[in-house]
Amino acid sequence: MLFQARSRMSITDRLRWSYLVSSTLPLMLVGALLIGTLFQVQQRNALASQQALADQISGSIASFLYDIEQILLRAGRELQTDQSAADLLTAAQRLAVSSPDLRTITVLNGEGERIVWASSDQLVNQGPQPNSLPEALISAALNVGQGGRSSITTSVGGRPIFMVVIPIRDLQGNQIIGVLVAEVSAARIEQILRLTVQGTGKVAFLVDPQQQMLLNDGTLGWQAPRDLSPIFEQGTTVGRYIGGDDQQMIGARSPVAPVNAASWSVVVEQPTSELFVEVYRSVLLLAGLVALVGILALTWAFHQARRIVEPIGKLSAGANALAEGQLNHRIEVASVDELGHLATTFNAMAERLQKSQRKIEEQNERLRSGLALARDIQQGLLPAVPPWRSELLSIYGRSLPASEVGGDFYSYMALPDGRAAVAIGDISGKGVAAALLMALTSSTLESQAHFLDHPAAMLKALHEALRPRLQANHMNAAIMVAVFSADARSVTIANAGMIAPLLARRAPAEPVGCSFIEVGGLPIGTPLSSFYQEVTIPLAPGDTLILLSDGIVEAHNDLGQIYGFEQLEALVAALPPDLEVFEMVEQIIRSVLEFAGNAEPHDDITIIATRPVARMSLAVGDGPAADALAEVG
Known part of the structure; x- marks a missing residue:
């Protein structure tokens, strides 16, 4: 009976059953393998997204800390404890209002005694009430020259803050002469934590190396986990643990750079059931799809x-x-x-x-x-030759854009009464936009220079003229103007955000000296008030004044190292005294390019070298004899 029933099956039915057995089983095996693989991949992706979010937050916090520390490091070169109390207080107050995240600035001398304290505009009406200073960090800064930052605490006004300690060195950078202590608001960090995870169902918080809570994103009703050790084990940054409300959590940790024993860590956590809901949904969808494909394959494939x-x-x-x-x-x-x-x-x-x-x-x-x-x-x-007599003041400039076009420029201007002016500028950003603003800024400066006598007045007029356009494009312009007297025996300099000029003394009766001239100011186009100071420096024949953009000192090599002020100063000091200005410029540029090697250009490179030409004293007045003496000089 069974044999007769089987014999009555058609070949088509036999083939269908044969295909069913031969196709369905491999399909089910492949489907099961695919579902298992998908589950693992989706799970890894979910954990990777958790880790990526933690890395994103830690990167943003690290960038914020880096910007604050860079502001303080630059300020540390200007805050010299041997300055007068008024000058030191003015510099500290200017630093305190330079960033909305700086609350107070405290300057200590070499014995750790407080000599100046300044606060930001937000604290002016609250009176002088600095928080206690981190003694351990101050001791490390004074003894070993090592800066650092404290843990996040609550200020007198109830806001989260932390302290950044920077050692202050003398102008030669050899000796520690004091300490700069900045009280920094942690509100920006709190904002980064909150905005990054907003709407994701995740919670982000900041902990110290002892896994103690420093700051969270402000999620209502959230409780800190009691034990984060699963994600702090060696080589582990993602793991499961019990949250503060006894739920199973998936947490990802990312240390805030630079990574060391005192680094803070960002932790992003989410309940396991919420994090893997899409994983389970994808697995179910794939299982249904595999079943559907199997049915369709059996129906239509052959x-x-x-x-x-x-x-x-x-x-x-x-x-x-x-x-x-x-x-x-x-x-x-x-x-x-x-x-x-x-x-x-x-x-x-x-x-x-x-x-x-x-x-x-x-x-x-x-x-x-x-x-x-x-x-x-x-x-x-860019000017090729100066519009004045080369026997009075020799000059040579060169600019290398980082891309096809750049935002650096320089200009030579002949002023009334026989004076000469040199300007160098750096427009923020790169590319065509910076190049267009560079042309506008250069032409505006040249037009203003003929009507104003002092470089500070030129910068103020330029700030008022260009501020609307620069702010409309969220850009600014760093500019330095140097005005040489008619006999080139002195130079008056005003600076709006450029690198400080470098003066190399070459007087025969004095040893060769090389130092940066302390003159600074905010860039053109900033929303703050436009106050610019100027300094007048006497010049002797053979002294060389070097104006440069930050593309020189901030040039990077393949290892991430920067060229730096010290290397530039050492190079200029080692150059021969009789070196022509164009040779000096070319040697500096060659040194920077050799240091950078094959690394991608970081910024435009612009440099100008000027030098009063040695001349004989004219005691006979004007006329052919005086001209002859000038030619001999």
């Missing part, structure tokens, strides 16, 4: 195999050809069904890609030509 496999093979070959860049490859259309339509569409796509590639190449060529022309025009705007 009937359509011969008709589908061959056209798909051609499509696959065509796709591989396009992937290899053969955009002229076309597929032969052998049918009028969907596969034939797909082949036709594929050929049309290849045709459009080929045309698009030609257009892109043409556009890139036009863009390259335009940028090359813009670079030539921009270089042509």
Whole structure:
């Protein structure tokens, strides 16, 4: 009976049962493997996203801390404890209001005694009430020259703060003469924690190396976990632990750079049930899809195999050809069904890609030509020779843009009464926008210079003229102006955000000296008030004044090291006294480029060297004799 029943089955039925057994089992195995693989991949992706969010927050906090520390490091070069109390207080007050995150500035002398205290505008009405200073960090700064930051605490006004301690060195950078202690508001860190996880269902908080809570994102009703050791084990940054409300949590930890034993860590946590809800949903969806594919495969695969496999093979070959860049490859259309339509569409796509590639190449060529022309025009705007007698003041400048066009510039101007002016500037940013603002700033400065006598007045007028346009584009311009007297025996300098000028003394009766001139000010275009100070420096024949942009001292090499002020100062001090200014500029640029090596240019490089020419004293007045003596000099 069983044999007779089996014999009555058709060949089609036998094939169907055979295909069912031979196809379904492998499909189920592959589906199970795919589902398991998907679960693991999705789980890893969920953990990776958790870690990426923690890394993002720690990177933002590290950038904030780096910006604050850079402001304080630059200020530490200006705050000299041997200054007068009034000057020191003025510098400290200027530093206190330079950033909205700085609350108070305290300057200690070499014995650790407080000599100056200044506060930000927000604390002016609260009276002098500095918080207690971190004695351990101050001791480390005085004894070993090591800066640091304290833990986050609560200020007198109930706001989160922390202290940053920076050692103050003398002008030569050899001796520690004091300590700069800045009280910094942690509100920005709290804001970073809150905004990054807002709307994600996650909670972000900051802990110290002892896993103690420092700051959280302000989530209502959230309780800190009691034990974070699973994510603080060696080599582990993601793990499971019990949260403060006894829920199973997935947490990711990311230390805030620079990573050391005292580093803070950002922790991002979320309940396991919420984090993996999409994982479970994807697994269920894939399981249903596998089942559906299995049914469809059993229904249609064998009937359509011969008709589908061959056209798909051609499509696959065509796709591989396009992937290899053969955009002229076309597929032969052998049918009028969907596969034939797909082949036709594929050929049309290849045709459009080929045309698009030609257009892109043409556009890139036009863009390259335009940028090359813009670079030539921009270089042509820079003066080649000064508009004054070279026997009075020799000068040489050079600018190397980091990209096709840059934002650095310099200018030579002949002023009334025989005076000469030199200006150097750096527009924030790079590219075409910086180049356009560079041309506007340079022309505006040259037009203002002929009506004003002092460089500080020039900068103030330039600030008032350009501030609306610069602020509208969220940019600023750093500019320095140096005005030489008619006999080139002195120079008056005003600075708006540029690197301090470097003066190399070459007087025969004195040893060779090289030092930066302390003169500074806020860049042009900032929303703050435009007050610029100026200094007048006497010059002797042979003294060299070097004006430079930050692209020199901030040049990076492949190891991430920067060229720095010390290396520049040492190089200039070691140059021969009789070296011409153009040779001095070329040697400095060559040194910077050799240091950078193959590293990508960090910023535009611009440098100017000026030197009064040695002349004989004219005791006979004007006339041919005086001219002859001047020519001899």
